Each structure stands twice: as C-alpha cells, then as structure tokens.
Amino acid sequence: MKKISPMEVGERIRSVRGKRTQTEFAEAIGVKKQNYISRYERGRIPSPDLLVRIARMGRVSTDWLLTGKQGRENMAGRNGQGSGQSSGRKNQAGRKRA
Numbered sequence: 001m002k003k004i005s006p007m008e009v010g011e012r013i014r015s016v017r018g019k020r021t022q023t024e025f026a027e028a029i030g031v032k033k034q035n036y037i038s039r040y041e042r043g044r045i046p047s048p049d050l051l052v053r054i055a056r057m058g059r060v061s062t063d064w065l066l067t068g069k070q071g072r073e074n075m076a077g078r079n080g081q082g083s084g085q086s087s088g089r090k091n092q093a094g095r096k097r098a
Contacts (some may be wrong), residue, residue: 004066006043010085012065016058029053
C-alpha cells in the first residue's frame with residue numbers, strides 16, 4: 001500500500017482547482033474561506049467529506065486525490081463525462097451498455 005504524502009495530495013488538489021482562484025474554488029465546494037484551500041494545497045489533508053466534494057468537482061476519485069493511483073479520468077468515465085469511456089459490456093450490436 002502506498003503511503004499518503006500530504007504534499008502530493010496538495011499538488012493534486014491544486015491540479016483539480018485548475019485556473020480557478022482559491023476563492024472561486026472554495027465557494028464551488030462549499031468552503032467559506034479560501035485560506036482553507038491554501039492550507040490543503042500546502043499539505044494539510046482535508047476531511048473525508050471535503051475530499052469527496054473536491055473529487056466530485058474535479059471528476060476524479062478520492063483514491064486519486066490521496067494516492068495518485070487510478071488516473072484522473074476514472075471518475076469522469078463513471079459519470080459518462082470526460083473520457084467518454086464506459087465500463088459496461090458490449091450489447092449484440094457491438095455498442096457498450098452502461
């Protein structure tokens with residue numbers, strides 16, 4: 001099992017935030033103060049509830065936020081967005097089922 005690196009988690013949170021300001025990102029995930037985002041980006045691990053909200057905002061898995069494993073596109077694929085890939089099996093016509 002890979003050890004969780006708080007600084008790497010912070011880098012992944014920064015990656016999810018993208019071009020949004022810390023204030024915009026804080027508002028989008030329901031955090032009242034942007035300085036909390038700064039703390040998380042500098043290596044403080046968010047609460048489980050907040051990790052889920054950050055993951056949803058970035059369409060990534062919480063596993064990816066914590067460990068960097070499973071690729072960023074996994075959550076997007078499950079939601080039918082992003083990569084457009086589905087984990088469903090092909091039906092008789094050769095199309096994938098959800």
